[in-house]
């Protein structure tokens with residue numbers, strides 16, 4: 135296992151910049167998730183680390199070794215391909231044993247290791263099948279077995295769950311995490327699903343148009359998104375456009391001073407529906423909260439709580455989740471922790 | 479409703495009969511001719527039948543020799559065309575080569591112009607280098623001309639193999655060389671076989687080039703057949719035609735067996 139460091143990676147395809155000054159670091163045995171919408175450069179980043187992309191600029195290190203110019207077959211970095219890339223003319227056994235044979239292990243040890251990997255991934259007994267005789271989930275596991283059986287220094291996973299049914303996706307997510315921790319694999323995990331990323335990662339990097347917008351723990355990314363794009367991507371549901379005036383932005387009675395922008399400029403106020411505490415009208419806010427009033431205009435029952443649509447002014451509506459029950463047209467006070475409201 | 483179905487059924491039967499007639503009809507004629515000893519118009523079947531011409535073909539050296547010669551030429555042409563086309567096709571499919579268009583056009587050349595003047599010209603050039611009247615001149619011409627099919631077929635085959643299958647091998651530590659021989663080539667076998675069959679059958683049946691470059695010293699089977707038919711020796715021509723069908727039928731069986739849809743279908747992963 136090794137630490138991966140990438141510094142200032144740049145890659146242009148014509149005028150498209152697939153990687154634009156990307157730097158990341160994955161500590162030994164940790165799992166870094168890269169999330170971003172389709173086309174943001176995630177696969178290109180993985181392929182660069184695997185050695186399949188010739189970089190225009192930047193260096194990649196494994197521990198202290200500069201591997202930027204090392205050819206892919208000499209890196210000992212295993213990549214899991216988004217569409218599995220199992221070899222259709224080989225049996226499952228031969229697929230998994232391929233890397234071991236190249237490393238010239240004795241036959242008996244190859245047998246043992248293949249069996250170990252298949253049992254680890256819970257797919258014993260498929261040795262003699264061809265890939266096209268397997269279900270999608272089985273193919274996914276075989277591809278994973280093939281990648282880890284060679285004991286790579288780094289594991290790269292390109293959207294490993296994207297081709298699976300929603301049902302098994304959740305289960306395999308936990309299994310991958312358990313496997314990664316058990317084998318202490320330094321792992322780079324690419325996905326476009328923010329929930330998947332938050333649940334599995336030690337650290338998250340949010341990517342957009344070839345840049346890393348923010349890097350941090352899942353908690354940091356979730357609670358303190360550094361930009362509107364990140365906030366939107368991690369699922370913040372109240373994004374309210376306002377104009378700056380008197381040195382700040384206003385939503386109902388809530389006033390937030392803004393330093394970076396001057397009067398007349400556009401700004402957005404951002405907070406989660408889950409972060410709102412709904413109370414009867416006239417309730418005092420805690421010292422660390424903002425409070426503002428509104429009228430309930432919509433109500434959805436969601437099992438453990440209600441989701442309300444609340445009109446704060448003529449034009450502005452916000453969404454709030456609360457276990458407390460209110461009726462339509464009730465006047466309420468919305469309280470939000472000051473450090474959970476962001477202005478961009 | 480029922481009438482409808484009967485009409486449809488009749489139509490189907492008629493269609494099948496027509497197809498059988500078009501395909502089998504001439505074939506029956508050829509088979510009859512190969513066994514005919516005496517067959518004058520307006521008799522529908524030969525008056526006297528026998529295996530004399532079949533015996534002749536296998537006993538009299540010239541006919542059998544020309545068939546063997548054709549087989550030999552076709553086999554060598556297949557090997558040469560694969561050896562030349564496979565690397566070229568791999569290059570076309572995987573790398574942005576400079577002059578790619580130009581090179582592809584060169585491969586197209588031999589088929590792009592009317593064949594007759596080309597072969598006459600080639601024959602004249604070959605005569606100066608003592609390549610006429612022997613097998614190697616024909617092999618050379620057949621190989622050049624067949625590269626059109628083989629390069630295109632094999633390029634398409636390599637293109638259909640996802641690059642990621644190769645990258646997965648590199649990723650696990652295989653050299654480019656090893657990757658080609660353990661991943662790419664085995665996956666391309668259906669295309670290579672298809673190309674080989676195509677080239678083989680084409681070479682077996684090619685007349686013009688073999689005629690101008692080989693005749694009169696050596697005769698491939700098609701040339702032999704032509705001369706026999708021109709001499710109103712329909713029997714010998716028919717026997718040779720039937721014998722020449724054997725490789726075609728053999729290849730059809732091979733295709734059935736090895737180019738199963740599931741094998742090709744598996745390529746997508």
Ligand SMILES: Nc1ncnc2c1ncn2[C@@H]1O[C@H](COP(=O)(O)OP(=O)(O)O)[C@@H](O)[C@H]1O
Pocket residue numbers: 147150151152170171172173174175176177178179
């Ligand atoms: N081989 C390539 N040739 C040209 N453009 C490419 C190539 N690979 C990726 N790109 C472009 O680079 C950008 C990033 O692609 P990619 O890394 O695949 O994104 P993601 O995996 O996040 O969806 C996209 O705009 C894509 O079109």
Ligand SMILES: [Mg+2]
Pocket residue numbers: 176177
């Ligand atoms: Mg991708």
